[in-house]
Amino acid sequence: MSTAAEAFRRRTFAVIAHPDAGKSTLTEALALHAHMIAEAGAVHGKAGRKSTVSDWMEMEKDRGISIASSALQFEYSPDGHEGEPYMINLVDTPGHADFSEDTYRVLMAVDAAVMLIDAAKGLEPQTLQLFRVCKARGLPIITVINKWDRVGRSPLELVDEIVSEIGLQPTPLFWPVGEAGDFRGLARVEDSGEVSQYIHFTRTAGGASIAPEEHYDPQAAAAREGDVWDTAQEEAELLAADGALHDQELFENCETSPLIFASAMLNFGVHQILDTLCALAPAPRARNADEKAVAASTSAMDTHREVTDPFSGVVFKVQAGMDRNHRDTLAFMRVVSGEFERGMQVTHAQSGRAFSTKYALTVFGRTRETVETAFPGDIVGLVNAGALAPGDTIFSGRKVQYPPMPQFAPEHFRTLRAKSLGKYKQFRKALDQLTAEGVVQILRNDARGDAAPVMAAVGPMQFEVMQARMLNEYGVETQADPVPYKVARRTDAESAPGLGRQRGVEIFTRTDGELVALFGDKWKLAFVQREHPEFTLEPMVADD
Numbered sequence: 001m002s003t004a005a006e007a008f009r010r011r012t013f014a015v016i017a018h019p020d021a022g023k024s025t026l027t028e029a030l031a032l033h034a035h036m037i038a039e040a041g042a043v044h045g046k047a048g049r050k051s052t053v054s055d056w057m058e059m060e061k062d063r064g065i066s067i068a069s070s071a072l073q074f075e076y077s078p079d080g081h082e083g084e085p086y087m088i089n090l091v092d093t094p095g096h097a098d099f100s101e102d103t104y105r106v107l108m109a110v111d112a113a114v115m116l117i118d119a120a121k122g123l124e125p126q127t128l129q130l131f132r133v134c135k136a137r138g139l140p141i142i143t144v145i146n147k148w149d150r151v152g153r154s155p156l157e158l159v160d161e162i163v164s165e166i167g168l169q170p171t172p173l174f175w176p177v178g179e180a181g182d183f184r185g186l187a188r189v190e191d192s193g194e195v196s197q198y199i200h201f202t203r204t205a206g207g208a209s210i211a212p213e214e215h216y217d218p219q220a221a222a223a224r225e226g227d228v229w230d231t232a233q234e235e236a237e238l239l240a241a242d243g244a245l246h247d248q249e250l251f252e253n254c255e256t257s258p259l260i261f262a263s264a265m266l267n268f269g270v271h272q273i274l275d276t277l278c279a280l281a282p283a284p285r286a287r288n289a290d291e292k293a294v295a296a297s298t299s300a301m302d303t304h305r306e307v308t309d310p311f312s313g314v315v316f317k318v319q320a321g322m323d324r325n326h327r328d329t330l331a332f333m334r335v336v337s338g339e340f341e342r343g344m345q346v347t348h349a350q351s352g353r354a355f356s357t358k359y360a361l362t363v364f365g366r367t368r369e370t371v372e373t374a375f376p377g378d379i380v381g382l383v384n385a386g387a388l389a390p391g392d393t394i395f396s397g398r399k400v401q402y403p404p405m406p407q408f409a410p411e412h413f414r415t416l417r418a419k420s421l422g423k424y425k426q427f428r429k430a431l432d433q434l435t436a437e438g439v440v441q442i443l444r445n446d447a448r449g450d451a452a453p454v455m456a457a458v459g460p461m462q463f464e465v466m467q468a469r470m471l472n473e474y475g476v477e478t479q480a481d482p483v484p485y486k487v488a489r490r491t492d493a494e495s496a497p498g499l500g501r502q503r504g505v506e507i508f509t510r511t512d513g514e515l516v517a518l519f520g521d522k523w524k525l526a527f528v529q530r531e532h533p534e535f536t537l538e539p540m541v542a543d544d
Helices: 003-008 023-033 058-063 097-107 125-137 155-166 218-225 227-241 248-252 270-280 291-295 421-437 461-474 496-500 522-531
Strands: 010-017 070-076 086-092 112-118 141-146 169-177 185-189 195-201 213-216 256-261 312-320 329-337 345-348 354-356 360-364 367-370 379-383 393-395 412-418 441-444 454-457 478-482 487-491 505-510 515-519
Touching: 003 010, 010 023, 010 097, 010 125, 010 270, 023 070, 023 086, 023 112, 023 270, 070 360, 070 379, 086 270, 097 125, 097 312, 112 125, 112 270, 125 155, 141 155, 141 270, 155 169, 155 227, 155 256, 169 195, 169 227, 169 270, 185 227, 195 218, 195 227, 213 218, 218 227, 248 256, 256 270, 312 421, 329 360, 329 421, 412 421, 412 461, 421 441, 421 461, 454 461, 461 478, 487 522, 496 505, 496 515, 515 522
Parallel strands: 010 086, 010 112, 112 141, 141 256, 169 256
Antiparallel strands: 070 086, 169 185, 185 195, 195 213, 312 329, 312 393, 329 379, 345 354, 345 393, 360 367, 360 379, 412 454, 412 478, 441 454, 441 505, 487 515, 505 515
16 A cells, blocks of 8 residues: 555544543544444542543543553544544543643644543633643644533523634534433434434443444334434524534534544543544645754755655654563654654754664553554654654654744743752753653753753743653652742843842753743833843743
8 A cells, every 4th residue: 555545544532621521432433333442441439430541641641630641542433434534643641730841742643633622511711721732733623522421501501602603613423312311312413414324222231341333223213212302403404503513624624623522531522533534634745844943954955845745754752661671762653744664764963863663562551562664644662762752753864854832931940850859860860851751851061060950831831740650660769849930031131130139039050051030020021121131031932
């Protein structure tokens, strides 16, 4: 099969939502419906709850939330599909706002997003923020109203909220039969707005297996469900009459969003989500490169890559500690163009050095399998990839380098030190590794020394992850202490001496060499900017 044909059958997407909307449970349910696992891992009940396979970190299992993004790959054939199955690359992202930077990196590596909304809570702050990121990235969004098996709001109210809050028009494809808390099944809505079928679900024990389905035509559905079916049909047709019809061009332009109601916990509506992704989500496409970065090193600029061009890939996440038996570093790479072959020699664009791909894996939670070939849209784990960082490009042939990934402005700061001086060597090693992964940003200066650097993070939970991983993976117990700073700005070598003499301001060097000024609060920053307009002070967010 050609590279173009392989790319065409790929669907690479992320699941985004507010915390506790059910992202990891949905990820598990999708894998169940693709027959990758025999039973869903999210079994509720305090006595016997299991963690989902995509949550591998101990803190994730203890707290029941996703902290790190997790990549899963599997094949799937929709009902009635002929030919080769689709290859699904699914990335489960952290939902907690403290880890929004990790989620942003994932959204730079996918072609579409599933926006998961809690039926009772509707749109929440983190959902709104992630939607804006998707909109800015031009990522088409499929909306899933989850937890319809629980008491919640009315479906029309939720649709109205999505339209009014984010300006995205939901176009129902599968409308709920039964109000929230009385989820009986789904009404299939055609592109014309006609309701063509009733899909009735039967519960299974604990939702651990695929829910059996029965299909009825509208007349049989009305006879079976009575007023409940009539209500569902009327609501779906009301939205259709108002223009809420699926249009592929409007969907890909992020103006409309196919809408599905589901219960990930009961496995209701899950294979309808997969079928919709296969049918509607875009396949991998061409990507523009960073013209400045390429021009700086070669006159033969390659500023645009089609999926059929020579191999190139972009790293969107680096992670260590996923395998307790090995102290390796795993870089998650999105294949952008060409065919990847394990063992091929590629070039690291940022350094110009050769990079070996002898150890390449697909990752399913903690489970690893060697991958021999991969195509545009696939996500590959490269082992022993300590030289790679999020945003890096690797390629074969003529140089290509994709734009860097933005770093979010940190809002929380703490010093970090090893509690035992005898652990200093391990402390330094852990610090270097976890900083390279982007767990936190590390700031240093001569006054504080290497033994007590300052951690900078978007949210305070990142500090907990840093300390927990230092202890569990490197055996280093640490102490984190607050520092009197709340605002960070980038500066330069000319401004740093003068800034350093200001009261309530301290100058640091970030691991990547960037000079950073920390201020006690926004009023102190405003005062310095007003009194010293000659100082360079820029927000700490990289260019998109």
